[in-house]
Amino acid sequence: MPSLFGDVISTFMGVPKATEPKATDAEVVVSGVPFDLACSGRSGARMGPNAIRQSTANLIWEGKRWPWDFALQDRLKVCDAGNVDYAYGEPESLVDNLETHANRWLKAGKKMLTLGGDHYISLPLLRAHAREHGPLALIHFDAHTDTYEQGTRFDHGTIFYHALKEGLVVPEHSLQIGIRTSYDRHNHPYEVLDANWVNDHGSAAVLERIRARVGHHPAYISLDIDGLDPAYAPGTGTPVCGGMSTDLMLKVIRGMVGMALVGMDVVEVNPAYDHGDITSLAAATLGLEFLYTLAASKNT
Numbered sequence: 001m002p003s004l005f006g007d008v009i010s011t012f013m014g015v016p017k018a019t020e021p022k023a024t025d026a027e028v029v030v031s032g033v034p035f036d037l038a039c040s041g042r043s044g045a046r047m048g049p050n051a052i053r054q055s056t057a058n059l060i061w062e063g064k065r066w067p068w069d070f071a072l073q074d075r076l077k078v079c080d081a082g083n084v085d086y087a088y089g090e091p092e093s094l095v096d097n098l099e100t101h102a103n104r105w106l107k108a109g110k111k112m113l114t115l116g117g118d119h120y121i122s123l124p125l126l127r128a129h130a131r132e133h134g135p136l137a138l139i140h141f142d143a144h145t146d147t148y149e150q151g152t153r154f155d156h157g158t159i160f161y162h163a164l165k166e167g168l169v170v171p172e173h174s175l176q177i178g179i180r181t182s183y184d185r186h187n188h189p190y191e192v193l194d195a196n197w198v199n200d201h202g203s204a205a206v207l208e209r210i211r212a213r214v215g216h217h218p219a220y221i222s223l224d225i226d227g228l229d230p231a232y233a234p235g236t237g238t239p240v241c242g243g244m245s246t247d248l249m250l251k252v253i254r255g256m257v258g259m260a261l262v263g264m265d266v267v268e269v270n271p272a273y274d275h276g277d278i279t280s281l282a283a284a285t286l287g288l289e290f291l292y293t294l295a296a297s298k299n300t
């Protein structure tokens with residue numbers, strides 16, 4: 001059993017590193033995107049990917065992870081491709097590099113778990129996933145809808161407005177979960193399960209709505225860590241009180257076994273504002289539960 005105090009963890013859960021899709025038999029690739037040039041508030045999410053990887057040192061010791069009854073490596077092959085590089089001061093280079101990176105791995109038949117970075121990174125990722133799978137059902141956890149029409153060219157608050165305009169997502173199959181900031185309720189393209197409703201009704205009710213909306217459509221999960229309450233995720237750029245608990249969000253992710261999940265990103269982890277690694281551990285755990293959900297889905 002690996003020790004918590006051994007070597008520094010340089011990949012997610014210590015999985016093998018692989019930079020060439022053809023050189024690995026992994027079914028899922030973990031990538032980091034250390035980009036925060038589209039952030040409107042507290043910057044620093046570029047430090048997220050490595051902090052999330054390091055937090056997996058707390059998770060790696062468990063063989064058959066609770067509450068599952070199997071070890072991940074027995075059911076799913078995972079590799080870590082490291083971080084996507086870009087030229088600082090040139091956000092457009094990140095857009096190109098990330099989309100090219102994602103295209104390469106998706107074309108090789110791999111699924112992706114991507115660690116942000118600010119939420120802007122979801123747009124190039126959605127472009128690549130939609131190219132591979134067609135327009136997607138979006139399952140979006142966040143305090144904010146990120147559908148604002150007014151924004152800058154590189155803006156972490158406008159991505160799901162652009163994703164819709166570009167035809168990357170199917171609004172009729174998409175939901176936004178944990179929302180607790182203003183949006184136009186009378187003219188909004190996505191179904192919203194706001195934070196009040198989610199916290200009052202619990203995971204079973206949330207999952208019922210997700211399954212009713214998404215069905216068997218190819219689905220992409222975009223998880224802004226600020227969907228969690230600041231008590232559970234203080235280390236993020238734009239925290240909003242009244243969010244979901246880590247427990248509730250984990251139960252919702254786990255409950256998606258059997259759905260046609262094609263990818264996930266976990267974004268907006270900002271270690272400089274974190275305390276005791278609460279936020280990066282939450283992100284690491286949510287990402288790991290996605291991998292377990294994919295693994296469990298292979299037998300359904």
Ligand SMILES: [Mn+2]
Nearest residue numbers: 143144224226
């Ligand atoms: Mn947000």
